[in-house]
Amino acid sequence: MAQADEIPSEYYFITPPQDVSWSKGSQINDIQTYATNNPYVHYGVTQLRSLTLGNAMIEGFSDGKQVEQNVIDLESCMRIVLDTEDGYAAPFCWEVYAGGKKYGTFVIESVNIQEQIRDNDGMAARAMADVSLREVAPYQVNAGIDITAQAITGNLSEETQEQLLEQQKNNTESSKQDKKTEADKKNNDKNDPNKNDPKKVNENGDPVGGSLVDIPTAVVPGRY
Secondary structure (H helix, E strand, O other), rough: OOOOOOOOOOOOOOOOOOOOEEEOHHHEEEEOOOOOOOOOOEEEEEEEOOOEEEEEEEEEOOOOOHHHHHHHHHOOOOOOOEEEEOOOEEOOOOOEEOOEEEEEOOOOOEEEEEEEEEOOOOEEEEEEEEEEEEOHHHHHHHOOOOOOHOOOOOOOOHHHHHHHHHHHHHHHHHHHHHHHHHHHHHHHHHHOOOOOOOOOOOOOOOOOOOOOOOOOOOOOOOOO
8 A cells, every 4th residue: 555645556445345336327408399299308418427336345354453544545546636747737547447347437526434443542443435436538538638727719710800890990980970969969959049948939839949847637537
């Protein structure tokens, strides 16, 4: 086994896990379409395996043997390490075997330890472990690239750039024209002596400019 500050290159349980289960799902959505009894099924992606190793004994057959270091080594398998040569940080990927059967390449999601026997110093002498793992795609192993952190970049075509510039130019000219029209309107209203003066009337006796006051109407029951 490796020291506490090291990550082991391989790890074994003293007895096989009593419970081994794995699942593989997908992303499926039902698209409810109007006026039909048969919704559209949208199948997005096929997910990778989720593997669980349950009730695996770390140690328990040797009298007086402490398993604290074994537990620490199992926990260290989850650590993220810095690759100084390639300049990226990542956890280790582990190939999981049961005898000659290979389940795939996984990263450890969680580790649950149950200490069953402890010595007088409180150190575990027997422990059972539950380990949850998530499968990793082959193209991602040793790639050193986190595709979720990559910015999406691209270039516009020359024709598109010209259209955007022309649209920006038209928007600027239209904004200037709107401001000029609004300024001219304010000046005309300011210079109009009949504007906003309810006392001014035209030749027909109607008010010129200003706002008319609405006369409230009496509410008469039974007329609605």
